[in-house]
Amino acid sequence: MIESQQKKRIVVKIGSSSLTSRNGEVSIQKLVRLVDEIALIKDAGHELILVSSGAVAAGYRKLGFIDRPSVLAEKQAAASIGQCLLMEAYSERFGSHGYIASQILITRSDFLDEKRYMNARNTIQVLLERGVVPIVNENDTITIKQLKFGDNDTLSAKVAGLVEADQLIILSDIDGLYDDNPSTNPDAKLLEVVHEITADIEAAAGGSASDVGTGGMSSKIEAVKISLAAGIETFIGDANKPNILVDAVNHTAKGTYFKPNAEQEGLDVHQHWIAFNSGTKGEVIIDDGARVAITEEQSHLLPQGVREVKGTFDCGDVVVIRHLNGDEVGRGVINYSADQLREIKRLKLREIPDHIRVIGEAISQDDFVCYPTIVPPES
Ligand SMILES: Nc1ncnc2c1ncn2[C@@H]1O[C@H](COP(=O)(O)OP(=O)(O)O)[C@@H](O)[C@H]1O
Numbered sequence: 001m002i003e004s005q006q007k008k009r010i011v012v013k014i015g016s017s018s019l020t021s022r023n024g025e026v027s028i029q030k031l032v033r034l035v036d037e038i039a040l041i042k043d044a045g046h047e048l049i050l051v052s053s054g055a056v057a058a059g060y061r062k063l064g065f066i067d068r069p070s071v072l073a074e075k076q077a078a079a080s081i082g083q084c085l086l087m088e089a090y091s092e093r094f095g096s097h098g099y100i101a102s103q104i105l106i107t108r109s110d111f112l113d114e115k116r117y118m119n120a121r122n123t124i125q126v127l128l129e130r131g132v133v134p135i136v137n138e139n140d141t142i143t144i145k146q147l148k149f150g151d152n153d154t155l156s157a158k159v160a161g162l163v164e165a166d167q168l169i170i171l172s173d174i175d176g177l178y179d180d181n182p183s184t185n186p187d188a189k190l191l192e193v194v195h196e197i198t199a200d201i202e203a204a205a206g207g208s209a210s211d212v213g214t215g216g217m218s219s220k221i222e223a224v225k226i227s228l229a230a231g232i233e234t235f236i237g238d239a240n241k242p243n244i245l246v247d248a249v250n251h252t253a254k255g256t257y258f259k260p261n262a263e264q265e266g267l268d269v270h271q272h273w274i275a276f277n278s279g280t281k282g283e284v285i286i287d288d289g290a291r292v293a294i295t296e297e298q299s300h301l302l303p304q305g306v307r308e309v310k311g312t313f314d315c316g317d318v319v320v321i322r323h324l325n326g327d328e329v330g331r332g333v334i335n336y337s338a339d340q341l342r343e344i345k346r347l348k349l350r351e352i353p354d355h356i357r358v359i360g361e362a363i364s365q366d367d368f369v370c371y372p373t374i375v376p377p378e379s
């Protein structure tokens with residue numbers, strides 16, 4: 001039973017290994033059990049978005065393969081079949097509880113553009129207001145390698161940031177994060193509460209031992225970095241444990257609970273987009289004064305603090321902000337093109353020629369995110 005608590009917005013990620021039986025095929029029994037639990041959470045009044053893997057696993061046998069294919073086009077063809085089968089199974093079971101399931105397929109390029117990113121958010125908002133369970137997966141069939149989220153762990157954390165979730169629950173075939181890879185070290189111990197992703201934790205998190213899983217624990221830890229930066233508490237637990245979802249919502253489940261730093265303000269949706277979804281176009285190199293201003297004094301980045309401009313970008317693009325010593329300071333939305341900024345760098349605001357002056361500052365205070373709030377960009 002769900003303990004009575006404030007209405008929460010919860011993102012649940014179900015990995016391929018949690019949905020498949022030993023032969024690699026999707027197990028309707030497993031899917032049904034998880035849907036039944038989600039229905040209980042919905043009945044208690046919470047909003048829930050499901051990020052479900054399993055399209056490739058559900059499709060490859062129907063395509064005539066005995067083993068999960070490894071060639072990209074074959075996986076994509078399998079996903080094209082499997083995604084329909086998955087949604088059919090989800091729709092039917094959610095329907096039996098009186099809930100409507102909807103399908104949302106996303107690629108990383110959809111999230112590169114903030115308008116499309118916000119559009120996805122608005123769509124999900126309408127679905128949630130109307131009691132629907134949005135079911136998200138990567139659009140495997142058309143995604144090219146360079147623009148793949150790659151694993152649904154990362155996708156689930158980005159979706160959690162997009163919808164400003166209260167909790168992210170990542171279900172897997174293991175009951176949480178161990179202090180070493182349990183498939184190679186039988187003495188590895190479960191970590192029950194984690195406040196920070198340290199280098200030791202990153203080193204402990206290895207790849208997947210199953211034939212169907214994609215990223216193993218290491219991609220889950222990358223995902224947790226993203227969700228914690230947004231201030232979203234995150235849980236990793238075993239999909240095969242009875243009542244795992246209900247217990248995770250009640251905080252009584254066995255597993256690993258990742259707790260965001262209570263003092264650190266989470267990123268808002270715009271900052272989350274800048275930090276984890278936008279692609280960067282070029283770099284601005286800043287001096288000491290500018291670094292102190294933006295990291296410690298909550299100030300704008302002014303052109304006078306910019307020493308060098310690298311690459312080509314337009315007004316509105318996201319650029320890397322780097323200190324003269326080479327350290328990455330953060331990233332932000334630039335108010336000038338690269339050529340304009342080259343012309344006005346090191347100038348005080350009143351010295352900027354009228355035909356170039358837009359807002360004044362090179363990057364506005366609300367438009368940048370500094371490290372270590374964010375993890376280094378992935379591309
Ligand atoms: N430190 C660790 N703690 C727990 N599991 C780990 C660790 N390092 C590697 N793993 C592996 O990660 C696997 C879970 O990831 P994966 O197979 O990709 O599942 P999913 O399909 O749920 O995403 C575990 O079964 C385990 O073999």
Ligand SMILES: N[C@@H](CCC(=O)OP(=O)(O)O)C(=O)O
Pocket residue numbers: 014015016017052053054055056057079137138140150151152153212213214215216
């Ligand atoms: N999008 C793919 C799954 C990718 C993925 O991350 O899988 P998993 O590691 O099992 O969560 C699919 O639906 O088959």
